[in-house]
Amino acid sequence: MALALPIIVTMGALVFYPLAVTLWDSLHRVDPMRPGTPFIGLRHYIDLVADENVRQATWNTLVYVAIAVLLETVGGVAAALLLSSVKHGRKWLLAAVVLPWALPPVVNALVWLWIYNPSYGVLNALARTAGLIADNQVWFNDRPAALVLIALVHVWRMLPLTAVIVLAALQSVPGELYEAAWIDGAGPVRSFFSVTLPLISGGLAIALTQSTVFAFNLFDEAWILNGTSRDTRTLLVQVYMSAFQNLHFSYGMALSALVMFVSLAVSLFYILRIQRTTEFG
Amino acid sequence: MRRFAHPAWWLRLVGVALLLLWSLGPIYWAVVSSFTLPTDLTVRELHLLPPHPTLMHYQNLLGAVSSFQGVVTQSVWPLFSRALLNSTVTALASTVVTVAIAALGGYAFARMRFPGRRALFGLVIATMAIPAYTVMIPLYRLLVALRLVDTYVGITLIYVSAFLPLALWLMRSIYETMPRSLEEAAWLDGAGRLHTLLRVVLPIASPGLIAAAILTFLSAWGQFMVPLVFSPTLRTKPLTVLIPEFVTKNYVDYGLMNAAGVLAILPPLLLVAFLNRYLVSGLMAGAGK
Amino acid sequence: MKFRAMLLALSALAALASAPVRADDAKPYAGQAITVLLPPWGTLPKTMTDRFHAATGIDVTIQTLGWDDIHAKILTSMVAGSAPADVTEVDWSWVGQFGSAGWYLPLQDKIDAKVIEDVASSKIFRADGKLIGMPYSNDFRVLIVNKALLAKAGVAAPPTTMDELLAAARAVKAKASVAYPIALPLSPSEGTATAWYLLTKAFGGDLFSADNKPLFTTPDSAGYKALAWEIGALKDGLIDPASTGLTDVQVQEFFKNGQAAIDLAGWVGNLAVYNDAGKSKVAGDAVAALMPSAVGKSRSFGLPEALGVPANSQHQGAAVAFIAWWMQPENQIEAYNTLGDLPTSTAVLKTLNEQGKLASGSVLLQQIPTVEPLFANGTPGWYPQFSSAASGAINQAAKGQLTVAQAVAQIAKEAKQAMSQ
Numbered sequence: 001m002a003l004a005l006p007i008i009v010t011m012g013a014l015v016f017y018p019l020a021v022t023l024w025d026s027l028h029r030v031d032p033m034r035p036g037t038p039f040i041g042l043r044h045y046i047d048l049v050a051d052e053n054v055r056q057a058t059w060n061t062l063v064y065v066a067i068a069v070l071l072e073t074v075g076g077v078a079a080a081l082l083l084s085s086v087k088h089g090r091k092w093l094l095a096a097v098v099l100p101w102a103l104p105p106v107v108n109a110l111v112w113l114w115i116y117n118p119s120y121g122v123l124n125a126l127a128r129t130a131g132l133i134a135d136n137q138v139w140f141n142d143r144p145a146a147l148v149l150i151a152l153v154h155v156w157r158m159l160p161l162t163a164v165i166v167l168a169a170l171q172s173v174p175g176e177l178y179e180a181a182w183i184d185g186a187g188p189v190r191s192f193f194s195v196t197l198p199l200i201s202g203g204l205a206i207a208l209t210q211s212t213v214f215a216f217n218l219f220d221e222a223w224i225l226n227g228t229s230r231d232t233r234t235l236l237v238q239v240y241m242s243a244f245q246n247l248h249f250s251y252g253m254a255l256s257a258l259v260m261f262v263s264l265a266v267s268l269f270y271i272l273r274i275q276r277t278t279e280f281g
Numbered sequence: 282m283r284r285f286a287h288p289a290w291w292l293r294l295v296g297v298a299l300l301l302l303w304s305l306g307p308i309y310w311a312v313v314s315s316f317t318l319p320t321d322l323t324v325r326e327l328h329l330l331p332p333h334p335t336l337m338h339y340q341n342l343l344g345a346v347s348s349f350q351g352v353v354t355q356s357v358w359p360l361f362s363r364a365l366l367n368s369t370v371t372a373l374a375s376t377v378v379t380v381a382i383a384a385l386g387g388y389a390f391a392r393m394r395f396p397g398r399r400a401l402f403g404l405v406i407a408t409m410a411i412p413a414y415t416v417m418i419p420l421y422r423l424l425v426a427l428r429l430v431d432t433y434v435g436i437t438l439i440y441v442s443a444f445l446p447l448a449l450w451l452m453r454s455i456y457e458t459m460p461r462s463l464e465e466a467a468w469l470d471g472a473g474r475l476h477t478l479l480r481v482v483l484p485i486a487s488p489g490l491i492a493a494a495i496l497t498f499l500s501a502w503g504q505f506m507v508p509l510v511f512s513p514t515l516r517t518k519p520l521t522v523l524i525p526e527f528v529t530k531n532y533v534d535y536g537l538m539n540a541a542g543v544l545a546i547l548p549p550l551l552l553v554a555f556l557n558r559y560l561v562s563g564l565m566a567g568a569g570k
Numbered sequence: 571m572k573f574r575a576m577l578l579a580l581s582a583l584a585a586l587a588s589a590p591v592r593a594d595d596a597k598p599y600a601g602q603a604i605t606v607l608l609p610p611w612g613t614l615p616k617t618m619t620d621r622f623h624a625a626t627g628i629d630v631t632i633q634t635l636g637w638d639d640i641h642a643k644i645l646t647s648m649v650a651g652s653a654p655a656d657v658t659e660v661d662w663s664w665v666g667q668f669g670s671a672g673w674y675l676p677l678q679d680k681i682d683a684k685v686i687e688d689v690a691s692s693k694i695f696r697a698d699g700k701l702i703g704m705p706y707s708n709d710f711r712v713l714i715v716n717k718a719l720l721a722k723a724g725v726a727a728p729p730t731t732m733d734e735l736l737a738a739a740r741a742v743k744a745k746a747s748v749a750y751p752i753a754l755p756l757s758p759s760e761g762t763a764t765a766w767y768l769l770t771k772a773f774g775g776d777l778f779s780a781d782n783k784p785l786f787t788t789p790d791s792a793g794y795k796a797l798a799w800e801i802g803a804l805k806d807g808l809i810d811p812a813s814t815g816l817t818d819v820q821v822q823e824f825f826k827n828g829q830a831a832i833d834l835a836g837w838v839g840n841l842a843v844y845n846d847a848g849k850s851k852v853a854g855d856a857v858a859a860l861m862p863s864a865v866g867k868s869r870s871f872g873l874p875e876a877l878g879v880p881a882n883s884q885h886q887g888a889a890v891a892f893i894a895w896w897m898q899p900e901n902q903i904e905a906y907n908t909l910g911d912l913p914t915s916t917a918v919l920k921t922l923n924e925q926g927k928l929a930s931g932s933v934l935l936q937q938i939p940t941v942e943p944l945f946a947n948g949t950p951g952w953y954p955q956f957s958s959a960a961s962g963a964i965n966q967a968a969k970g971q972l973t974v975a976q977a978v979a980q981i982a983k984e985a986k987q988a989m990s991q
Contacts, residue, residue: 004389006382007445014420014442015408023421031991032649052980071925072419082296086350093297095557096304102549104503104521105418107542110528111311114535118812122310125327138812141969156307217412220505224525226815230962231971236506244510245642246955247649248991253418260415267410349634351849352615352908359631419651430650486911513647513654515633530610530634 027253032247034280037133044254056230057238060147061216064234067151067159068215069208075155076162076207083163084170094164101160112153114142116225125148143231150232153221158214162207169203170196209270216263235259288565307325308546315339315540322535333449338540349530360515361524361544367512368519370433372501375440378488379497380449382441387452392464402453409446413506421510439511440501446495455489456482491559520545584696597886600627606892607644607655609637609875610819611707611839611909618904622895625694628888629938637661638759641954648673656889658704660878662694663760663957666729666949668878669697675879676700680890685897688913691874694943703876704893704966706905707839708912708919710872710941712934714836714844716828720854722746723831728859732772732799734924735832735862739808742831752803753821753830756968761818762961765835767944769796774865777944782989784982789975795864798974801967814968826850838937839912841929860929860937872941874914893949903927952988959984 004232026044028037048054079097100108104108115122118138126131140146173196181191199202226232227243233256243252314322315338317331341347347357389395390402420439421430429435459482467477481489505521512518523540527534606612613634622630633655636641640659647654648671660674668674678686678701686692686701693701715728715738723741742751755761770777775792779785786793803809810830813821822837824830826844828851833840836858843849844856860868877896879889895901902913903922913919922933945953960981967977 004393004395004401007386007449008401010382010438010442010445010489011405013409014438015411015416018416018423019418021413021423022415025419050981078296080301082293082300085293086297089559093300095553096301098557099308099550100304101551102499102503102553104505104549106503106505106521106525108307109547110524110538110542112306113528114314114539115307115310115533118815120323120325120535125325129327138814139812140815143969143971156303189470213412215408217414224528225527228962229965230758230959231966231969236412236414239417240506240510241958243418243957244646246988246991247645249418249422251991253416256412256415256418260412263412264410274542288615346616349610349613352613352616354613355616355619355632360633383954425650428651431647431652494948510646513643514652527637530613530636 010170022253022257025250026257028250028251030062030250037250044251045258048255048258049249053230053233053238054235057233057235060222060232061218061235063147064151064154064222065212065215068154068218068275071151071155071209072159072162072211073204073208075159077166077204079159079163080166080170081169089231097163098160100156101158103157105157105220106224108157109153109221112149112156112221113225116149140229140232146226146229146232150218150221150225153225154215154218157221158211161210161214165203165207165210166200171198171201205270209267211265212270213263216259216266311542312537313364313544315543316534317536319534319536326515330338335536338534338536339544340462341537342540342544361520361541363515364518364520364523366513367433367517368502371436371508371517371519372434372498373438374437375444375501376494378437378531379441379444380494382445383452383493384483384486385478385489388456388482391447391453391456392461402449406446406450409444413443417507417510430511431465431514433517436508436511436517439507441503442499443507444497444500448497451496452486452489455486459485488559491556495552495556495559499552502549573867580722586737586887590926597627599885599891601629602885602888603629604656604885604888604892606630606632606657607640608632608634608657608659610634611641611911612659613909614905615738615908618901622892625895626891627890629893630892633913636817637819641654644668644795648880651882656883656885657877657879657892658810660695660876662872662876662943663819663875663949663953665697665702666696666953669700669702670951672677673881674702675883675886676702677704677890678895679881681894681897685894685915688917689897690916691872691914692876694874694948695876695878695941697948699716703727703878705874705876705914705936706896706902706911707875708914709837709839709874710912710937711764711835711861711870712834712930713859714825714856715859716831716852716855717857718852719751719828719831720745724747728857729862730860730868731862732769732864735834736799736803736806736808739803739832740806742806746831748829748831750808750824751792751828751831752808753801753833754803754809754813754820754822754835755816756804756813756819756965757801757808757815758818758958759817759960759963760957760961761835762964763957765818766796766800766960766964768835768861768871770870771871772796772861772863773799774863774867778985786939787982789979793956794974794978795835797964797967798978800964801974804968811950814965820842825856826852837910838934839906840911841910842906843910845929856929858933858937860933861940868937868940870941871944873944900906940954950989952985952991955988955991957983959988 027039027041029040030037036257081095083090084091116139118124118136124136128136139149178191179194181195186194218234222232222234222237228237239252239256242248242255283473300302303546313329313331316334318333318335321328321332323527341357342356342361345356347354390398424430424435449501463485467481503521508517508519510524524545527541598989601893614632618838619630619632622628641664644654644658689705691708692701695701695705713728718727718741720738723738725738725741729735733804739751742748742989754765767777770786771792773792773795775784777793785791788794804811810824818835821830822833822840823883825833826849838858841856841858845853847853862871865868877893879886883889897915899915899918902915902918906913907913913922920927922928923935927936963972963977963980966972967974971979
């Protein structure tokens with residue numbers, strides 16, 4: 001019991017207590033530049049729903065989540081399949097694949113910022129050389145393009161996580177099952193869908209959860225690549241701006257509480273699904 | 282063995298090439314740009330290698346003097362080296378504390394029975410689903426009240442609370458897969474609980490410890506938003522916050538930006554290249570449960 | 571491990587190299603070390619920082635951040651009770667916010683009264699009668715044009731009205747083969763907002779009425795017309811579309827490279843930098859002209875910046891010494907020549923002009939009487955939030971996501987929100 005005590009104290013003081021404070025304070029007006037913290041009930045939450053900034057940020061975040069989860073899952077599974085079929089030099093290939101995830105996200109964003117640079121970036125240079133565009137494009141002027149490009153940087157960073165998780169799951173699929181499928185006449189595609197996919201579904205669910213939560217928490221990429229621009233602002237950027245640029249702490253806390261409930265709901269959905277899958281496995 | 286559902290070898294080759302290009306391409310480009318002259322960076326043609334390689338950007342970062350818009354200014358090495366020190370200290374401290382608590386606590390959750398064990402564990406793991414910003418603002422005010430903002434202790438505490446759940450989960454899974462026979466043998470010989478843990482169990486669980494350490498170190502090293510708020514001055518400001526500052530300050534010095542980025546990439550890159558085995562086994566062990 | 575040993579060795583070396591100097595009467599703060607937090611145009615050259623060290627024995631480390639990031643940095647530090655540096659930037663637009671919070675050391679008794687009087691813009695930095703910063707940059711806005719490019723396009727004299735400005739830009743685009751003649755920032759940053767305020771004045775109007783009601787929401791108002799003018803110029807291909815991602819300092823690079831002919835919201839101090847052959851490709855061609863006006867009377871406004879000392883700095887004496895040092899005439903002049911910080915001392919400005927060393931001096935002296943503060947009664951505490959909302963809306967309008975009408979409506983709405991919170 002004593003061994004578990006430091007954990008209880010640490011998590012209690014640094015996670016649960018602040019969480020409770022967030023929920024409590026979101027019902028008050030807490031503004032460091034103004035005295036007093038009067039109780040205002042649900043007014044912040046009502047203001048949030050009416051706040052156009054929050055609506056746009058919500059939309060942007062949902063777009064990121066959709067793109068990120070889709071691309072990371074498809075790409076991650078493909079990468080994992082590729083990795084498991086490679087025998088020589090798998091260690092080095094794995095190191096290369098994991099590298100984007102290991103780097104500080106901020107540095108990733110800066111690297112891609114340079115790639116996306118309208119006048120001198122390599123994206124424009126490559127696209128021009130390949131004949132895809134006539135002249136340098138200012139990608140971030142187009143909202144859908146901006147959202148996709150920012151999501152792409154996030155995917156670049158997070159795909160390795162999905163790949164590794166799925167790879168681990170793939171390793172645990174017994175070879176005999178593939179032999180049996182082959183004997184039954186199944187080609188590679190059918191064997192993937194009837195043998196592989198069901199057996200890695202547990203790992204896939206974990207990967208999906210991770211992808212979703214991380215995408216909900218997207219901050220670094222949106223911040224570095226496009227600053228406070230409303231068309232690409234995420235919920236977390238909005239919280240940061242409300243709290244630390246405009247100094248409206250309680251407003252920021254109400255927003256973060258709202259998002260937490262949504263993100264918890266989504267995670268709970270996945271976790272329950274995992275429970276059901278592993279119950280059978 | 283997947284000998285039976287084999288895609289053609291050339292398909293695999295293309296796949297591997299694409300994967301390498303996708304994963305390493307941007308990093309390669311950053312490295313190339315960091316060695317390129319400013320005049321060569323602002324041209325329309327694409328150069329895959331620097332036409333006139335130069336060390337000037339690295340000299341601006343690490344040298345005795347720096348330059349800004351053509352003006353010779355004092356060296357930025359003091360800023361850079363201090364940020365590097367801060368990154369290292371906070372990442373190492375968080376790693377040591379997190380792994381220590383996870384090693385002991387994970388054992389408690391795996392082997393010992395006490396009331397509310399499963400509920401407590403579940404609660405700790407559940408904190409992984411709580412987004413950072415939900416607790417950030419009250420955490421900020423808490424640390425302000427405790428005067429721990431901009432201190433190593435404060436930052437370490439935050440990182441520990443953030444990375445402990447995963448490390449704990451990892452260590453507990455590892456302990457649970459270990460056979461109890463070794464520990465029972467030690468107890469029969471009269472060894473105490475703690476002694477058993479330290480002398481018998483931990484050495485066997487060491488790959489897990491290393492994996493947890495690497496995961497925690499990398500996560501702490503790459504933190505941006507937390508130090509953006511909690512490390513406003515050079516006293517504890519890490520590299521990840523300093524480097525974007527170079528960007529906003531040297532708004533057109535792309536070579537310098539890339540050079541600074543490359544320097545920040547080096548420690549994680551070295552870690553991944555040489556300790557790759559432990560890192561992956563750690564990720565996979567965590568994924569297995 | 572080798573890495574850490576190297577780090578230890580380096581720090582040991584650094585410690586040895588900075589052995590303490592014995593303080594004496596002439597250098598009461600010798601041996602102390604201070605940090606200074608300033609925007610890019612505060613990055614003093616090494617010759618100046620070395621000179622300061624030689625004169626006072628104080629070790630100064632200058633940290634520079636993009637202007638837009640300094641505000642957030644100061645806020646998070648001060649709210650947490652720790653000073654971000656011993657001397658920081660204090661912008662005119664923060665006086666309302668910072669003054670009421672009592673975060674800065676009052677300087678009126680610490681700096682020579684004659685020096686304070688000589689600096690006219692120090693009035694703007696008084697909050698409740700306390701002087702919270704000494705101005706180091708006398709920025710105000712003026713039109714800066716590249717006379718060589720204009721001449722090539724057949725434009726004899728700098729434009730004086732907004733329509734003439736458009737015509738001149740079109741001529742430069744057509745005849746001087748400059749793709750995007752007008753340099754104007756359109757990203758969500760302070761430079762974008764202040765450029766719009768300037769153009770509002772050019773169209774003969776103001777932002778707010780005396781009781782803080784927005785005056786820019788109707789199509790015949792000056793603010794509306796100003797934004798419409800900006801978007802129109804962008805659509806006509808007179809402003810680089812990439813400007814939506816660029817701040818003011820970045821678009822100034824276009825001017826320096828000869829890729830733009832008109833620096834619309836030109837910083838008066840930049841004339842020194844534009845005409846320095848070592849830093850700019852258009853040296854000798856940059857001239858100032860009075861801000862054009864649609865109603866015949868040129869108007870401009872001042873955006874001075876000051877040096878302040880956070881109240882909880884640990885080295886207040888040394889920090890004040892740094893500020894006093896910067897106020898010395900030769901240092902103001904050198905900062906002007908190397909960084910484009912227009913001197914704040916009236917005496918220095920007069921001397922420079924008499925010596926003919928003030929670039930476009932006669933135009934500046936003509937513009938100075940028309941320079942007003944943006945807010946006559948002092949900058950309100952809600953200004954930063956309003957300004958950020960303004961630049962955000964302008965940015966969206968530039969990207970075609972909002973019409974001009976929608977943009978001004980959004981700015982007005984957010985202004986109300988900022989004022990009420």
